[in-house]
Amino acid sequence: MIVCVCSNISERKIRQAVDNGTTSMSQLRNDLDLGTCCGKCHSCAKRVLRECLADA
Numbered sequence: 001m002i003v004c005v006c007s008n009i010s011e012r013k014i015r016q017a018v019d020n021g022t023t024s025m026s027q028l029r030n031d032l033d034l035g036t037c038c039g040k041c042h043s044c045a046k047r048v049l050r051e052c053l054a055d056a
């Protein structure tokens with residue numbers, strides 16, 4: 001599932017980032033450019049990040 005349409009970032013990409021040590025939205029923003037355009041993905045990305053961290 002694509003989370004951030006603007007930067008073409010999938011749920012899987014977020015999961016990979018968490019596997020590589022990402023723990024925050026600001027890291028996702030810096031590392032993947034997530035949420036840097038329209039910002040509509042923010043709440044969805046936050047939820048996915050939280051789920052990934054819970055699974056980790």
Ligand code: FES
Nearest residue numbers: 004006038039041
């Ligand atoms: Fe993520 Fe637009 S959908 S910045």
